[in-house]
Amino acid sequence: xxxxxxxxxxxxxxxxxxxxxxxxxxxxxxxxxxxxxxxxxxxxxxxxxxxxxxxxxxxxxxxxxxxxxxxxxxxxxxxxxxxxxxxxxxxxxxxxxxxxxxxxxxxxxxxxxxxxxxxxxxxxxxxxxxxxxxxxxxxxxxxxxxxxxxxxxxxxxxxxxxxxxxxxxxxxxxxxxxxxxxxxxxxxxxxxxxxxxxxxxxxxxxxxxxxxxxxxxxxxxxxxxxxxxxxxxxxxxxxxxxxxxxxxxxxxx
Amino acid sequence: xxxxxxxxxxxxxxxxxxxxxxxxxxxxxxxxxxxxxxxxxxxxxxxxxxxxxxxxxxxxxxxxxxxxxxxxxxxxxxxxxxxxxxxxxxxxxxxxxxxxxxxxxxxxxxxxxxxxxxxxxxxxxxxxxxxxxxxxxxxxxxxxxxxxxxxxxxxxxxxxxxxxxxxxxxxxxxxxxxxxxxxxxxxxxxxxxxxxxxxxxxxxxxxxxxxxxxxxxxxxxxxxxxxxxxxxxxxxxxxxxxxxxxxxxxxxxxxxxxxxxxxxxxxxxxxxxxxxxxxxxxxxxxxxxxxxxxxxxxxxxxxxxxxxxxxxxxxxxxxxxxxxxxxxxxxxxx
Numbered sequence: 001x002x003x004x005x006x007x008x009x010x011x012x013x014x015x016x017x018x019x020x021x022x023x024x025x026x027x028x029x030x031x032x033x034x035x036x037x038x039x040x041x042x043x044x045x046x047x048x049x050x051x052x053x054x055x056x057x058x059x060x061x062x063x064x065x066x067x068x069x070x071x072x073x074x075x076x077x078x079x080x081x082x083x084x085x086x087x088x089x090x091x092x093x094x095x096x097x098x099x100x101x102x103x104x105x106x107x108x109x110x111x112x113x114x115x116x117x118x119x120x121x122x123x124x125x126x127x128x129x130x131x132x133x134x135x136x137x138x139x140x141x142x143x144x145x146x147x148x149x150x151x152x153x154x155x156x157x158x159x160x161x162x163x164x165x166x167x168x169x170x171x172x173x174x175x176x177x178x179x180x181x182x183x184x185x186x187x188x189x190x191x192x193x194x195x196x197x198x199x200x201x202x203x204x205x206x207x208x209x210x211x212x213x214x215x216x217x218x219x220x221x222x223x224x225x226x227x228x229x230x231x232x233x234x235x236x237x238x239x240x241x242x243x244x245x246x247x248x249x250x251x252x253x
Numbered sequence: 254x255x256x257x258x259x260x261x262x263x264x265x266x267x268x269x270x271x272x273x274x275x276x277x278x279x280x281x282x283x284x285x286x287x288x289x290x291x292x293x294x295x296x297x298x299x300x301x302x303x304x305x306x307x308x309x310x311x312x313x314x315x316x317x318x319x320x321x322x323x324x325x326x327x328x329x330x331x332x333x334x335x336x337x338x339x340x341x342x343x344x345x346x347x348x349x350x351x352x353x354x355x356x357x358x359x360x361x362x363x364x365x366x367x368x369x370x371x372x373x374x375x376x377x378x379x380x381x382x383x384x385x386x387x388x389x390x391x392x393x394x395x396x397x398x399x400x401x402x403x404x405x406x407x408x409x410x411x412x413x414x415x416x417x418x419x420x421x422x423x424x425x426x427x428x429x430x431x432x433x434x435x436x437x438x439x440x441x442x443x444x445x446x447x448x449x450x451x452x453x454x455x456x457x458x459x460x461x462x463x464x465x466x467x468x469x470x471x472x473x474x475x476x477x478x479x480x481x482x483x484x485x486x487x488x489x490x491x492x493x494x495x496x497x498x499x500x501x502x503x504x505x506x507x508x509x510x511x512x513x514x515x516x517x518x519x520x521x522x523x524x525x526x527x528x529x530x531x532x533x534x535x536x537x538x539x540x541x542x543x544x545x546x547x548x549x550x551x552x553x554x555x556x557x558x559x560x561x562x563x564x565x566x567x568x569x570x571x572x573x574x575x576x577x578x579x580x581x582x583x584x585x586x587x
Contacts, residue, residue: 047476050480051479052476052479052480071484072479072482072483072484072485073482073484075482076479076480076481076482077482079480080480080481081476081477081480083474083476083477083480088473088474088477090472090473090527091526091527092469092472092526092527092528093526096469096528097473100469100470100473100481101481103466103470103481103482103483104481104482106466108463108464108467109463109464109466152481156481
């Protein structure tokens with residue numbers, strides 16, 4: 001079932017295209033990675049897809065409805081976004097952050113109800129962060145912060161989840177921990193996930209679709225195994241690549 | 254035990270603690286009100302006819318105005334800090350009070366003070382214009398940077414002070430009236446003034462308290478707030494208009510009283526955390542206590558004369574502002 005569709009979207013700034021003519025479709029339950037070099041337009045694409053910035057041309061559809069026709073609240077029930085955690089430096093507790101995920105379901109002046117607390121509890125359990133509920137967010141480690149933000153996304157209970165480099169600056173153990181968590185959410189809840197990723201081996205291991213960007217243009221889109229080939233990676237990243245038998249990608253200059 | 258049960262139990266305990274703290278704060282305020290009513294250029298004790306007159310016509314309206322304006326300015330500071338995502342924002346530092354003061358001065362020069370709400374209306378218009386100028390000047394990309402925000406505020410403050418000086422120079426007849434706005438004063442406050450400012454303040458505070466959850470979301474950043482369903486532009490606009498209206502109402506009747514909106518929310522935040530749902534009510538109490546104390550000091554320090562209250566709040570607030578800047582610098586270093 002088609003859940004997200006981008007049709008010829010472009011974003012211009014000062015007469016220069018930041019992203020240009022991007023079109024693709026995601027199905028329910030897809031796990032899609034956006035790859036590309038720095039400055040290729042990955043984060044901009046994600047911002048356009050969640051209407052954080054308006055596109056100059058083209059349209060984005062969720063369940064065949066243009067996202068411009070959704071109210072902010074309606075859109076927040078369809079798409080949850082995990083931006084990079086370094087942006088949050090306020091002393092909110094983990095529980096407060098996670099409960100904010102219930103805001104799309106509450107009236108503007110409504111308090112947290114029992115139902116909201118139960119959903120938050122479930123999200124904290126699923127991300128193994130229940131024991132952190134009273135800790136202040138800035139005091140958490142990078143991996144814990146990402147898990148808490150994913151818990152907030154779960155609390156939002158959306159069919160689509162966007163993540164902007166969720167494993168950047170994490171050590172290898174925590175990278176796997178976060179990727180496993182996302183994989184589980186994707187498999188068990190059939191949540192469609194679109195995430196920006198620099199690690200091509202992890203993209204090959206976990207995703208079923210890949211969007212490859214270069215200089216703001218979509219060079220390739222399709223099944224991961226067809227896109228992340230030696231030739232494509234070499235042309236995309238301008239390095240030498242080798243794919244091992246156990247799906248590890250080794251890049252050399 | 255489920256999270257709901259734990260939180261329910263915690264909330265019951267917290268409610269008791271909250272009631273206890275509120276009681277203590279109310280006792281402190283009542284005590285300060287008593288002191289503020291009894292002491293001043295004339296000490297009241299025997300309750301002669303003259304004492305009763307002073308109490309009813311001068312001291313009580315003044316104390317009431319202190320409470321209303323103190324609570325109002327503290328809440329406005331809280332709101333500005335949430336909207337600008339900047340702990341150094343308050344209506345005074347950003348020049349919004351100066352804008353309101355300029356509006357009030359213009360209203361006097363143009364003879365609008367003869368109209369009902371003529372002065373507050375002009376003060377509000379100029380204050381609102383200042384907010385938008387500040388926002389435009391300090392916005393770099395999607396964010397408002399601390400340096401540009403403060404520089405914009407300082408520049409606006411200088412500019413408006415210069416214009417007010419020119420107005421005072423040209424229109425010497427109204428000079429004393431305008432001078433009052435630049436220093437802040439509560440002398441000569443009438444009950445009708447208190448009622449007007451209270452109406453704006455109470456309505457404003459109720460609405461802003463209802464927006465507290467949205468303000469919390471704004472602290473996460475505009476994009477994060479939007480992703481959890483907050484209409485960022487609309488929320489910011491509504492909150493800023495309401496708080497600017499409240500500031501203008503206070504400035505119209507009490508002049509520019511600085512730093513309350515900076516000092517009080519900071520202290521409250523240290524005590525109760527970042528949640529605006531808690532900061533707003535405690536800021537009201539904090540603002541009242543701060544303002545009453547400053548007024549008592551202003552009246553007692555050089556009795557039988559009195560200092561403008563704005564000078565006292567600035568004497569406390571400016572060093573506090575320097576301390577906050579110093580802290581910000583330390584954070585940048587380490």
